[in-house]
Amino acid sequence: MPARHRRRTSGADGESRKRILDAAEDLFAARGFDATPTAAIATRAEVPKGLVFYYFPTKESILTTLIAERPSTEPLDDVAGLAVTGEPATALVNLDAALDRGGRRAMRTILWREADTHPAAREHLRTLRAYLQNVTVEVLRASAPLTAPARVLDSCATAWVAAMLSAAHIDRFRERDDRIEDLRGVARVVTAGLGALSTP
Structure with missing residues (x-):
């Protein structure tokens, strides 16, 4: 031939x-x-x-x-570029938008649907969650108005990652604008205690 x-x-x-x-x-x-x-x-x-x-x-x-x-989220090249000094809530919303642009919504839906019954989906979701946790801590650290203790940053990141994953799970039932508005509110709640719990 x-x-x-x-x-x-x-x-x-x-x-x-x-x-x-x-x-x-x-x-x-x-x-x-x-x-x-x-x-x-x-x-x-x-x-x-x-x-x-x-x-x-x-x-x-x-x-x-x-x-x-087909990864559900591509690793971010420039996490620091998402940070907004003194405005961690805005930085978290920026992070979600960047992850959404670099990802595949359908694959996130598949992971959520199949995690209970397919080990490969469950393991990928675990890996994704760990990555999101680390990158969220990084964005918060760069944006928080004061130096927050690691445990505080970690707790805030845990809450934010849960919010992002939950939003990804229900995206197929709602409009894009609803997701953004919901996450803005969650970002304000998640970061509200950063100043009070930080140390100068």
Whole structure:
């Protein structure tokens, strides 16, 4: 087989695999893993059902591939750029917006849906939570008006991460503006005690 033809076939194969994953991501987020038959994925991807099994021997392997290859949140390059000196609540809202821009909402929905029944989803959600905790502490430390003790920053970060994850879980039921407004209020509550509990 000529090399040119092999390259074209490889590209077509890659496109089919991507379409399968795209379809599975949309359907798993909308319906859930258990309620999505492989035939529905094939139909949405516009490929023969056999091609789905060529790339992914089981439906479970489609889910684990999505989790491995499509992170729900990309790591942030410039956390310091989100900080607003003296305005930690604003910095937290900035952090949520930056994470949302660099992430995949559908994958966050999938993680929430499947964490109870699929170990890969549960482990990824654990890893995501640890990352969010660390990055939130960093943003708070750079924004707090005074030097807050580590335990205070950690407690504030825990509350904020819970709020962000909860918002991500219910995003599919509400408008984007509602999420922003809700989180602004939570950010004010989370950071209200920073000044009082900080040490000069």
